[in-house]
Amino acid sequence: MGRAARLREMMERGLVLAPGVYNALFAKAVESTGFEAVYVTGFGTAARYGYPDVGLITQSEMSQNLRHICRATELPVVADADTGYGNIINVRRTVREYERAGVAGFHIEDQVFPKKCGFMEGKAVIPMEEHVQKVKAALDARANPDTVIIARTDALAPNGWEDALARARAYREAGADLIFVDGIRTLDELDIYSKELALKGIPCLYNGGLVAAEDAQRMGFKIQILAGLSLAAVFKSATAAMQELNASGITRQTVAQFGPPEEGETVNDILGVPEVYELEQRYDIKGETAQ
Amino acid sequence: MTHPGAKLRVAMADGMVLAPFVYDGFTARIAASQGAQAVYMTGHGTSAQIGLPDVGLTSMAEMVANLGYIVNAVDVPVVADADTGYGNAINAQRTVREYEAAGAAAMHLEDQVFPKRCGFFEGKECVPMEEHVQKIRAALDARVDPDMVIIARTDAVAPNGWDDAIQRAEAYRLAGADLVFVDGIKTLDDLDIYTTRLVEQGIPCLYNGQLQPVPEVASRGFKVMITGGGHALSYAAVRQALLDLKVGGGIGEPRDTERFNATTSLLGLPEIYELEQRYATENA
Numbered sequence: 104m105g106r107a108a109r110l111r112e113m114m115e116r117g118l119v120l121a122p123g124v125y126n127a128l129f130a131k132a133v134e135s136t137g138f139e140a141v142y143v144t145g146f147g148t149a150a151r152y153g154y155p156d157v158g159l160i161t162q163s164e165m166s167q168n169l170r171h172i173c174r175a176t177e178l179p180v181v182a183d184a185d186t187g188y189g190n191i192i193n194v195r196r197t198v199r200e201y202e203r204a205g206v207a208g209f210h211i212e213d214q215v216f217p218k219k220c221g222f223m224e225g226k227a228v229i230p231m232e233e234h235v236q237k238v239k240a241a242l243d244a245r246a247n248p249d250t251v252i253i254a255r256t257d258a259l260a261p262n263g264w265e266d267a268l269a270r271a272r273a274y275r276e277a278g279a280d281l282i283f284v285d286g287i288r289t290l291d292e293l294d295i296y297s298k299e300l301a302l303k304g305i306p307c308l309y310n311g312g313l314v315a316a317e318d319a320q321r322m323g324f325k326i327q328i329l330a331g332l333s334l335a336a337v338f339k340s341a342t343a344a345m346q347e348l349n350a351s352g353i354t355r356q357t358v359a360q361f362g363p364p365e366e367g368e369t370v371n372d373i374l375g376v377p378e379v380y381e382l383e384q385r386y387d388i389k390g391e392t393a394q
Numbered sequence: 395m396t397h398p399g400a401k402l403r404v405a406m407a408d409g410m411v412l413a414p415f416v417y418d419g420f421t422a423r424i425a426a427s428q429g430a431q432a433v434y435m436t437g438h439g440t441s442a443q444i445g446l447p448d449v450g451l452t453s454m455a456e457m458v459a460n461l462g463y464i465v466n467a468v469d470v471p472v473v474a475d476a477d478t479g480y481g482n483a484i485n486a487q488r489t490v491r492e493y494e495a496a497g498a499a500a501m502h503l504e505d506q507v508f509p510k511r512c513g514f515f516e517g518k519e520c521v522p523m524e525e526h527v528q529k530i531r532a533a534l535d536a537r538v539d540p541d542m543v544i545i546a547r548t549d550a551v552a553p554n555g556w557d558d559a560i561q562r563a564e565a566y567r568l569a570g571a572d573l574v575f576v577d578g579i580k581t582l583d584d585l586d587i588y589t590t591r592l593v594e595q596g597i598p599c600l601y602n603g604q605l606q607p608v609p610e611v612a613s614r615g616f617k618v619m620i621t622g623g624g625h626a627l628s629y630a631a632v633r634q635a636l637l638d639l640k641v642g643g644g645i646g647e648p649r650d651t652e653r654f655n656a657t658t659s660l661l662g663l664p665e666i667y668e669l670e671q672r673y674a675t676e677n678a
Contacts, residue, residue, distance in 0.1 A: 122636055126418070127445030128625060129632045136636040151443070153419020153467030155661040175445030222654065225667070288649065315645045329639065333632045334420070335650070338657050340631030341421050344623045345428035348414060352607030354622050370626045374447040376515070383517070 107249035110179035110207040113139055114251075114306070118320035119179075123330040125151050125168070127175035131373045134176045140207075142328040143172055145183035146220050150334055158217025162188040166200040173205030181251070181326065182209040186216045191240035198244035198252075208251030210283050210308070211241055213258065213270060221257055221285035221310070228258050231270050238277045253308055253326075254279035259286045268299050275305050281325060283308040290314070297322035398499035399541035402471040405431055406598070410612035411471075415624030417443055418460065419467035423660050425622075426468040432499070432618075435464050437475035438512050439625035450509025454480040454489050461496045471499030473545075473618065478508045483532035490536040490544070500543030500618075502575050502600070503533055505550065505562060513577035513602070518549050523562050530569045545600055545618075546571035552578050560591050567597050573617060575600040582606070589614045 104112070113119045121140040124130045125147025133141045146156040148168050154160060165184070173180050182201060187194035194211060201209050212218065213234035215227045228234075238254045245252070254274035258267040271282045282305055287293050293313050301307040301323030308326040309319055319327045348354050382388070405411045413432040416422040417439025425433050438448040440460045446452055454476075461474050474493055479486025486503060493501045504510060505526035507519045520526075530546045537544065546566030550559040563574040574597055579585050585605050593599045593615040600618040601611055611619050639645075658664075 120639075122639060124632070126443035128442045128629055131445065132629060132633045132636060136633060136640065138636065138640075150420040150657070150661055151418045152463045153423060153661070155658055155663040155666055157663070157666050171444040220658075223658070223663070225670070311649070312639075312642075312645050313649075315642060331654075332635050332639065334657065335653060336631040336635040337420065337628045338424065338653065338660075340623070340627055341424045342428065344627055345414060345425055345430070348412075348608070348622060349428060352609055353604050354627075370442060370629050371447060371512075371515075373629075374442055374445065376447045376449070379447055379449050380517070 105247065105249060106173075106177075106179040106205065106207040107247055107251060110140065110181070110251055111249055113179070114325045118316055118324055119326045120316045121181050121326060121328045122332045123147060123328055124172070124333045127171040128370070128374070129333045130172045130176045130178075130180075134178050135368055135373055138178070140179045140181060140326075141172065141176055142330060143169060143180060143182040143206075144330040144334070145185050146330060147334045148183070156218075156220035156223070158185065158219070162193070162197050162200060166197075166204050169201060169204040169206055179207035180205065181253075181328065182206045183330075184209040184211050186214055186218050187211045187237055187241065189216060191237050194237050194240045195244040198241050198250075199246065202246050202250055206250070208253055208280070210253035210255040210281075211237060212255035212283075212285070213237075213274075218257075221255075222288075226257050226260050226286075228256070228261060228270075231266075231273055234270070235273050235277045238274050238279050242278045251280045252278075253281040253283050255283040255285055257285055259284060259292070264295060264299075271300055271305065271307075281306045281308050283310065285310055287311055287313070293322070297324070301325075397539040397541040398465075398471045398497060399539065399543045402432060402473070402499040402543055403541060405471070406617045410608075410616050411618045412608055413471075413473045413618060413620050414622035415439065415620060416464060417625045417628075419463040420661070421624070421628070422464045422467045422472075426470050427660055430470060432471045432473055433464065433468060434620040434622075435461055435472055435474040435498075436624050437477055440475070442625045442629070448512040448515070450477065450511065454485070454492065458492045458496050461493060461498055465497035472497065473500040473502075473543075473620065474498045476501040476503050478506055478510050479503045479529060479533065481508060483529045486529045487532050487536035490533045490542070491538065494538055494542050498542070500545055500573075502545035502547045502573075503529060504547035504575075504577070505529075505566075510549075513547075513549055514580070518552050518578075520548070520550050520553060520562075523558075523565055526562070527565050527569045530566050530571050534570045543572045544570075545573040545575050547575040547577055547600075549577055551576060551584070556587055556591070563592050563597065563599075573598045573600050575602065577602055579603050579605065585614075589616075 121142035123144040149156045149160045256270040306325045309324045413434035441452040548562040598617045
């Protein structure tokens with residue numbers, strides 16, 4: 104079964120919890136710690152390339168990152184496709200590139216291009232009818248009917264709940280597999296999201312950690328992503344390491360070279376160094392049998 | 395425009411340059427924001443973030459792409475890992491041109507056989523010394539700007555022992571390398587040998603590791619020190635966050651507006667808002 108079909112099967116069984124990553128190494132960590140799906144964040148991918156999440160990162164850079172991530176893990180990958188990187192014509196290409204990269208599902212949002220992170224100030228949305236067409240174009244462009252198309256609306260912050268709900272319903276009507284209202288900051292907002300959409304038979308994705316997965320499931324959500332998990336962890340640890348280096352002139356040796364000192368796989372284990380040594384033996388790369 | 399290598403040369407003339415390990419634009423920005431005067435792009439980390447072990451699978455083009463992002467992300471000189479130069483002397487020449495065009499201040503080329511492996515892995519092998527002398531000469535010839543810093547690395551300590559490593563280091567310096575880098579220094583005894591037999595003989599050297607605090611390494615006379623947690627530290631932090639998430643059943647950390655703002659500031663969001671104002675049209 105393909106990864107997109109597996110993702111659909113998982114959603115049938117219950118809520119899918121997908122921690123956010125932005126590179127292949129962290130995707131491997133998600134798999135090895137026992138999660139069943141991975142989310143790839145555009146915010147993190149932009150940060151990885153040194154930019155804020157304001158639509159500067161291109162479709163090809165996102166696709167390239169996704170290719171590496173999908174190769175690094177067997178898990179279904181849910182990805183951020185921003186606005187689809189242009190109009191409906193661009194959306195068609197994005198869908199094909201993402202599918203070819205191996206993505207199981209992805210979300211396309213109704214912000215104007217270039218977009219902004221869902222939690223930033225100054226968001227603006229395109230007319231609802233225009234995004235309905237984008238969602239339809241995305242559905243039509245799928246090569247694999249199992250690919251999960253998630254329609255995201257960013258209308259909550261600029262336009263309020265009434266518009267956000269109308270958009271969510273229209274995108275679902277257009278055939279979107281899931282709806283994603285982004286920018287949920289409080290439990291009250293999450294409650295409205297749940298009662299007005301998720302519990303009314305519209306499959307929804309929740310981005311955030313205001314409630315635990317079992318509660319999110321009870322609230323009717325199909326997917327919960329924690330988009331910022333990896334970036335926050337790296338920001339904290341890399342900043343602390345630099346401060347430690349500045350203060351004491353030294354950083355922790357074991358972690359620096361070989362990964363976490365506690366139980367579990369090191370960086371080199373998870374990247375497959377042991378398998379490389381095995382292959383060298385199998386194909387006699389060092390020419391030892393010839394000597 | 396001043397070549398970034400010139401900035402690095404000025405800094406090296408003042409004392410030892412500390413270049414923390416970074417593997418992407420984000421960690422480069424974090425290092426620079428904490429006052430790093432240079433950053434070091436690790437090949438191990440560049441490979442890791444695309445899911446590969448550091449055994450020569452990552453291509454020169456992939457390294458250059460990452461280098462470009464890091465260079466654009468920070469104003470400080472970038473010292474870059476260039477492995478073996480990705481082939482023979484001809485490949486090394488193209489690598490030098492691509493790295494220089496991408497904006498590197500310095501790069502190191504090592505004497506391992508291709509495909510290489512991480513300097514701290516088992517099973518390293520070196521090409522004959524003469525072959526690497528030629529590669530260094532080729533690299534020096536390929537520079538567009540003579541300020542580009544070419545660092546010759548030897549991996550000979552582990553497979554061949556110190557005598558061979560010293561001989562190689564001296565030969566690479568004689569061939570014109572700006573700096574020499576003996577990799578795989580695992581003990582203080584090794585660091586002492588490195589210091590007395592090369593650094594104190596007047597050969598400009600780079601040290602990779604954290605056996606001693608920065609000031610002590612500097613007082614030994616090294617010109618550049620590359621150090622820090624890099625991607626392994628990030629991996630440990632992400633792994634811990636994932637394990638915490640499991641325990642919490644999906645409850646993430648509470649939304650931290652302060653950290654969110656610190657992250658977006660680090661990435662240049664305030665400048666974006668300023669630009670939006672500066673280039674705004676009237677009906678916007």
